[in-house]
Amino acid sequence: MKFGTKVIHAGIEPDPETGAVMTPIYQTSTYAQEAPGKHKGYEYARTQNPTRKALQDNLAALENGNFGVCFSSGLAAMDTVLKLFNPGDEVIATNDLYGGSYRQLTKVHERYGIKSHFVDMRAPENVVKKINKHTRLLWIETPTNPMLNIVDISAMCALAKAHGILTCVDNTFASPYLQTPLDLGADLVLHSATKYLGGHSDVVHGAVVVKDEALAQQLYFLQNAVGAVPGPQDCFLVLRGIKTLHLRVERACKNARKIAKFLDSHPKVSKVYYPGLKSHPQHELAGRQMRAYGAMVSFDLQKDNFEDAIKVLSGTRLFTLAESLGGVESLIGHPATMTHASIPREERLKVGLTDSLIRLSVGVEDVEDLIEDLEQAFVHL
Numbered sequence: 001m002k003f004g005t006k007v008i009h010a011g012i013e014p015d016p017e018t019g020a021v022m023t024p025i026y027q028t029s030t031y032a033q034e035a036p037g038k039h040k041g042y043e044y045a046r047t048q049n050p051t052r053k054a055l056q057d058n059l060a061a062l063e064n065g066n067f068g069v070c071f072s073s074g075l076a077a078m079d080t081v082l083k084l085f086n087p088g089d090e091v092i093a094t095n096d097l098y099g100g101s102y103r104q105l106t107k108v109h110e111r112y113g114i115k116s117h118f119v120d121m122r123a124p125e126n127v128v129k130k131i132n133k134h135t136r137l138l139w140i141e142t143p144t145n146p147m148l149n150i151v152d153i154s155a156m157c158a159l160a161k162a163h164g165i166l167t168c169v170d171n172t173f174a175s176p177y178l179q180t181p182l183d184l185g186a187d188l189v190l191h192s193a194t195k196y197l198g199g200h201s202d203v204v205h206g207a208v209v210v211k212d213e214a215l216a217q218q219l220y221f222l223q224n225a226v227g228a229v230p231g232p233q234d235c236f237l238v239l240r241g242i243k244t245l246h247l248r249v250e251r252a253c254k255n256a257r258k259i260a261k262f263l264d265s266h267p268k269v270s271k272v273y274y275p276g277l278k279s280h281p282q283h284e285l286a287g288r289q290m291r292a293y294g295a296m297v298s299f300d301l302q303k304d305n306f307e308d309a310i311k312v313l314s315g316t317r318l319f320t321l322a323e324s325l326g327g328v329e330s331l332i333g334h335p336a337t338m339t340h341a342s343i344p345r346e347e348r349l350k351v352g353l354t355d356s357l358i359r360l361s362v363g364v365e366d367v368e369d370l371i372e373d374l375e376q377a378f379v380h381l
């Protein structure tokens, strides 16, 4: 089955009871048993829910995996993945990653004895330097947030395998339409389904997909034992969002490419970070690893000027100033004070995340209107 068919059909059957074409929202906490222990595969809704099962099966298909595991948020999914490990174990993570992921690794799991190292994964030797006998996991985010660097997933996974280390790729920015890390050797792929999968900024949700059955069983155990599960209504919204994933992402990528070119030639802009530009240092790698270059664009203004950045951020009318990404509507954000405020300033500056860096999540509107909106926001600089 090809991608555009999978989003609509994989894991989804008409309801056996009524024939309902859309997966029903099974809003129940428990299920009647015929006799003690004799049931239809559903006992209690933390453990199993049919709406959630349809979504888990659909996500497994989209990522070319075998098992999907859903959670109440992307960070809940991450927390559960890290509960696969023990005190004394170590993680090597991409240095330029989602602020909440950095916060969870440093402020939560570190307290439980799991140490994290943050390295620039564009150069494999940076990872090799941190590998020791305690290393259990490579945490890879690509494209990175907000600098839009590309990590070579195949190279990282090969390196990890040679050392007996698991790999988890946070695929939130690309979505499975653009990139399928399990095909490139990853053991786990994680999503904040809040973003492109949900796609309409109306739900918070997370998921993990794996190929290996033993790993899946550990995750299902933790899903039930820890209990950070999504409600059926949220699973329904993500299922509904996924049906148009390919259409939305394709349009958003086209828009983003035009916007990146517009910004690249704008006199008030000093630098544009977008893997689709030929000038991007990993343009070629992005082309190999991804189906298109994504719909996230970051840019910096002349002279690292914080005041000018604030003017642009508060001057757009169509681009809404808000955290998050991946919805149909375009958003504009200021990583230094918003999504990445939990990362210390000196750490931010090391990766190029200045106080004037602006991040766009390009939506599916008409691109002429989006460009006009940015143009008028630049007028007062």
Ligand SMILES: *Cc1c(COP(=O)(O)O)cnc(C)c1O
Residues within 6 Å of the ligand: 073, 074, 075, 076, 098, 100, 101, 141, 145, 170, 172, 173, 191, 192, 193, 194, 195, 204, 205, 206
């Ligand atoms: C939003 C996001 C997360 C966290 O997901 P939530 O659903 O907000 O908990 C993790 N990784 C990336 C790349 C994200 O953008």
